[in-house]
Amino acid sequence: MLVTRNISKRFGGVIALSSINMELHAGKVNAIIGENGAGKSTLMKILSGVHTEYEGSIELNGKAVKFRNTKEAEDAGIAIIHQELNLVPYLSIAENIFLGRELVDAFGMVKAKLMDDKTAELLAKLNLTIHPDTKIAALKVGQQQLVEIAKALYTNAEVIIMDEPTSAISDKEVDNLYSIIAQLKAEGKTIVYISHKLKELFALADRFVVLRDGCTVDEGNMNSITQDELIHKMTGRKIAVEKRTAHFNNGTELLSVKNISLKHSFIRFKNILNNISFQLHKGEIIGVYGLMGAGRTELMECIFGLHPKNSSGEVMVNSSAQKIKCPADAIAAGIALVPEDRKLHGLILNQTIKSNISITILQKLESWGLLNFKKEKKLAHDYISKLSIKTSSDQNLARNLSGGNQQKIVLAKWMATHPQILLLDEPTRGIDVNAKSEIYKLIKMLADEGMGIIMVSSEMSEILSVSDKILVMTEGQLTATIPIEEATEASILKYAIHKN
Amino acid sequence: MTSPLKTYSTSLKRFQSLIALAVLCIVLSILSDKFFTADNGLNVLRQIAVNICIATGMTLIVLTGGIDLSVGSILALCGAITAGLLKNGIEVPASNTFIGFTLFGAVVVGLLAGFLLGWFNGFTITKFNVPPFVATLAMLTIARGFTMLYTKGHPISNLGDSFAIIGTGWWLGIPVPVYIAAVVVLATVFITQKTKIGRYIYAIGGNEQAAKLSGINIKKVKITVYAIAGALAALGGIIVTSRLDSAQPNAGISYELDAIAAVVIGGTSLSGGKGSVWGTVMGAVIIGVLNNGLVLLNVSPFWQQVVKGSVILLAVIIDKAGENKE
Known part of the structure; x- marks a missing residue:
């Protein structure tokens, strides 16, 4: 059993985690649930030895542990399988599994045959019938994930943390993953499972821990809670938001997007975006909300022409294609595009800056x-x-410059083009409170001057206070369009969480 | 915020290579009484004129984050083409006639050939995503092969007195190649400092992704830069050919390395985005002065190479040390 006691973590002045207490049980699938920014990744980074400075303590099977690096966490039996897999593409499966812990003989030569054999045993356990000599680059993402699991098994990990393991694999691979998780569970491993997909969690998890704003809100058995209760726990905070009183009164249509789809660059038949359509009007601010991997950034990129080969659909500006x-x-x-x-x-x-x-x-x-340097200087000074x-x-x-001032430069370089349509992707990420409110003011001012603005954001309060209308995305689909008057945190999140 | 100390150290950094050159000149003047004379100065300038032509083109490429290993071979091929056209013209096999070329015509075709070879480098790099190192390494071999084919392995010599002016002439007490190099330098300084494409070159080397998102046509800029470098290598080839009154099939071997050395000593970062044509000129002058000084001091050619290599290394180490402090 892995227990955390009063774990707190700050980044500069920002509190990422405050007094996290939770128990992760052996022989169970423990789901960790929370919105973007709730503190899940920070917590996992502490458990796996990435962040070494924190307050509080971790106990593994009753013994206090403190890791100085990821190797120590691995040695103690905690393995993490990241969303972005950590394998060396042009080494073989066996070489990856034994990377940094190669078996060598008395002369320092690697025992390739022995490592291959051991790898083959591990792979057989995971229903993966591929030769241990195969290069990682030749494997599908789902297979690579299994190699990561094999690596965890080889190190005898007791705790296996999986971060969004089903986000990039096919349905068939998901089924196989589920059966492997069941097998690991039966062997008494502690599985820590992070996912946004509620259906998946209800099918798989035994226990849940809900995080919100860096705190543990609740933990308990999965069969004692309903989907709606869970969503409520994730959002339960009351944010005092002053909504924008819809200034824009059905101005003329600026941008119309029809059936935008984006194919996955290497997984066949998988779409990152599916038939997304919406309209943006003069003076309107549309907020786009979604959890990680919903495809928000990709939607902006498609509109901006960054995926000419894989995207399809129509973009009309001022009614002309x-x-x-x-x-x-x-x-x-x-x-x-910012x-x-x-x-x-x-x-x-x-x-x-200039x-x-x-x-x-x-x-x-x-x-x-x-180049007319005088004009350039004037331009820079105007925006400064x-x-x-x-x-x-x-x-x-x-x-x-500071993050906030850097962001202002990026805004300035785009305002200089006098766009009619401004796409903002997480415009206030990582900047301080004052700069944030300045940027909100600026966004609203630009809208009042007639610009149409689309703002992608993971911050609920930002979405609610700046937008006139909210689009919610899940897994590449547009799941809801909510007018600001009707928008609440719970209603937005309900559509953002994948239920199927 | 800039503190006075920092401004001081950055301006020191800016003049770093100038200071190094001054120190070098003072030391050499003390060691040899032949060094600090007008004749010797002009001699050095004449010797480095070709390297300056090549190295300025190289600077543009390195600023975008690329590299060009083919300039030595392009120099040889274009020198040979110019010499061949001047001497023999083009044979038209069908009618058994020759098309003759004037001096001007031959030079223009030589430059154009360099431009096209460079353009082809840029084309393969941008169109097929071939790394610049590989694309230009291939061109190094290809262009050398064509030089051998065109010259049939023999020098093309006796090119006439008027052609010789380009490489050996003097005007107002200064060698003609020095004027040519000066024009090249001024033109590239002008392009990098005063024009849109100059800005784009720095932007691409500084952050290609951000440059792309800013709407810059990256492929076009890169192709242009490689084409310019090709033309400048051809210009170097014409000067060399004229000076020797002969196009040698193995002219320009390892010239690309001298050009890269000048760029690097001049403080241009090989990862792109940082540096200047002026820096490269300083780099070329330092190499030239060093070569000249070592010869005057009767240092063995073997030691000359050791010294030159060490200077390159030292220049980059000093540059990097300054960067890390920032």
Whole structure:
């Protein structure tokens, strides 16, 4: 049995977990349930030795344990199978399972035959009839997952943590996974199962732990609770939200999206997005809510022309059909995208604030084929003051600014294109409270000026306070369109959780 | 926020290579009385003119995060094409006639050939996602092979007095290749600092994903850059051919390494996005001065190589040390 006592964790000033107490039972499937940001991943990272600084204690079978790294957690018998699998693609199954703990003879030579044999035994146990020599890259995701489980079995893990294990595998593979979990359970392993899919949890789990805002809300036996009660526990908090009083009064239609679908890039017959249609009006703010893996980011990317090969569907701007095959097409159609990861996709960190802001409209800053530095400087200064970006000079590098100011630069570079439609993907992720409220103000101001805005967010309070209308997505489907007057946290989450 | 100390250290970093060059010159002047003379200075400049042409093109490529190993072979092939056209023209087999080329015509075709070879590099890199190292490694061999085929393995010599001006002429007391290199440098500095495509080059090297999302046509920029580098390598080939009055089939071997060395010593990051053409010019001058000084001091050619390699290593270590402090 794995027990946590008063585990708390802070990141700087932000409290991620506060006094988590829970019991994870051996021979049971323990479901951990919570919204995005409830603290599930942080907790799992503590249990598996990724985060080593925390308050409180962990007990494994009655003994207090504290891990200094992931190796120690593994040695103690805790294995984690991440959503993003941790295998080396061009090594064989056996080489992956024995990675870092190779069996060697007296001369330091690896005993390849022995490792292959042991691997074959493990794989047979998991109904995987593949030669241990096969490279990981040649396996399907479901098979790779089984290799991870085999690795956990080899290390004699007592606690196996699975993070969203069914998110990327086919139905048949799911069935096999279920039977393996049942088998592991019978052997007395502690299974910790993280998932958003309620039906799956009710079919599989024996116990549940509900997390909300970094606290344990409740734990108990799965058969003593109903789906609705569970959803209620996940959302039970009362957030005082001041909703936007719908300023927009059925303005003209700006954007119409019809039947957008996106094929999975390597799993055949699997769609990341399925026939999504909606309309955005002038001056309207649409909030898009969904749990991890719902396909929200991909929807924005499809509209912005980032998946020209795998996506299908129609995009109309101002009632005229658009062929958007790349970002330049989208920009020309008056669309802008503030991406989810500003450091990876939004900014050129080693360049100045000025060059980051002007990059989208350099062609407009040219006179006679030359860049007009005066115009560029004016542009940068206009936005630095308009968005109150805190910096001593437009020559400072983007990397040296705080998260909030970096996000403002990304907003500025897109506002500079004067878009009619602004797509915002998690616009306030990882920035402080003050910068957040400034960005909300800005979003509302832009909408009041007539821009149409789509805001993807995982933060319920943000969705409720900024949007005029809320779209809810689950597993690539649009499951609900809720006008803001009718939206409550519970009603949104009801549609966001996968029930089938 | 910038503190005075930091501004001081960043401006120190900016002039790092200039300071290194100054120190080098002072030391060499003390060690050899032949070093600090106008004649020797012009001699150095004339020797590095070709490397500067190639290395400026290389800088543009490295700034996008790429590399071009084929410039030495492109130099040889285009030098040979120019020489061949000038001397023999093109034979039209059907009518048994020759098309002759003027000096201007031959040079233009030579440059154009370099441009196209570079364009082809960019095309394979962007269209088929071939890593630049591999694509240009292939071109290194291919272009060398074509050079051998075109010259049949023999030098093409005796190209006439007017062609010789390009590589050996003087004007107002300064060698012609120095003027050519200066024009190339000024043009590329201009492109990188003052134009849209210059910004795009830095943006792509700085963060290709962000550049793509900003609507930049990455393929077009990259192809352009490789094509320019090809043309500049051809220009280098024309200068070399003119100076020797002969197109050698194995001209330009390992020139790509000298060009990369100049780029690296000049402080341009091989991962792209950071650096400048001026830096590369400094790098090329440092290499040239070092070569020249070691010759004047009668250092054995074997030791010269050891010293040159060490300087490259040292330059990058200093650069990296400065980065880590930031």
